Amino acid sequence: MVLVDVTPLQSEHRVRGVGNYLREVLRASEALGMKPVYVASSWGGEEAALPDFVPKERVFTAPRPHKPAQVYWLYNELFLRYALLRARPGVFFAPDFNGLVLNPFGRTVATLYDLTPFKLGDLGDPFSAARWRTYARRLERADHLVAISSSAKQDAVRILGIPAERVTVAPLAVNHERFRPSVGRGRYAGGRRYLLHGGAFNANKNQAGLLQAFARLAPHHPGLELHFFGPWAPEHLEWLVRERQKLGLGERVKHVGYVAAEDLPSLYGNAAAFVFPSLEEGFGLPVLEAMASGAPVVTSDCSSLPEAAGEAALLVDPRDPEAIAAAGRRVLEEPGLAERLREKGYAQAARFTWEATARKTWEVLLGQGRGEGWVART
Secondary structure (H helix, E strand, O other): OEEEEOHHHOOHHHHOHHHHHHHHHHHHHHHOOOOOEEEEEOOOOHHHOOOOOOOHHHEEEEOOOOOOHHHHHHHHHHHHHHHHHHHOOOEEEEOOHHHOOOOOOOEEEEEEOOOHHHHHOOOOOHHHHHHHHHHHHHHHHOOEEEEOOHHHHHHHHHHHOOOHHHEEEOOOOOOOOOOOOOOOOOOOOOOOOEEEEEOOOOHHHOHHHHHHHHHHHHHHOOOOEEEEEOOOOHHHHHHHHHHHHHOOOHHHEEEOOOOOHHHHHHHHHOOOEEEEOOOOOOOOHHHHHHHHHOOOEEEEOOOOHHHHHOOOOEEEOOOOHHHHHHHHHHHHHOOOHHHHHHHHHHHHHHOOOHHHHHHHHHHHHOOOOHHHOOOOOO
């Protein structure tokens, strides 16, 4: 039996990257005829509802409160250990940072998204640091890791000393039914010209560097705006107001608030450019989503981002605001460049499908693809 932890589809992660990844991989897995058993929470409420493609007869539930948040990690640990004891699976697939518990009855396969805190040298407060170190130790002891990029795999080998043969790359992908060419279409067509950035507010996202770059670019394009979207806390929105005033950008910089899923391709596709100068990324999925929607892309020349972007974006040093601004000016001013990037972007995004990601993941879960090295932990 393959047991899959689907509680990220019921927690706050359901609207974040982990939830998106798990939802798409499992949807593709079911379409391929894979029939895992799922472990889910029975804590109740609309939030606990699983996607329709998850058959109820293959869902194993156990009690799991989600609050208070201060002891969420402990709840999760006890919940999953109880589920493993009840199900005794041959393979346990742990796709969540919070859900990596070693399977005493068989193999453990975990998804590795990134090791950004270790790379940036910031593990956070003592509690967060303890969680990251515990997570790292469990990654080292898992039977196999499914890394979302070659960059993430290299980090696991270099930082944690995990043998390369115990890490298989299964890159993230684009839902091509959802993200389609949207230039001139939808809610965000026909408005003011804007550059776009998407994602949560984190140090690795480099929003401060992007603001500095826009301050250099803005005088050359008086009507241009910079729009942010993503899950930002109130204190981060307040930071944005302070920074844009400090840089003299006024109302030309804004967070657009909640964007409905059906409107996101229009938001991407009608941007003059999607600018994503992260310092570190496990993969950089917004780059591909923007490309599939029709946005020219400027992104970083480091971490996993060259993998996602290929030759379809302008790559820049994310620590150099002048370089970011110069790339933005090229897209806006160089004849034909935006359209060339747009066409290359469509082709690049088309290379990544969730079906391929699911197939590679199941090679690992079923112990196939031994050239990648199915090596049990010691």
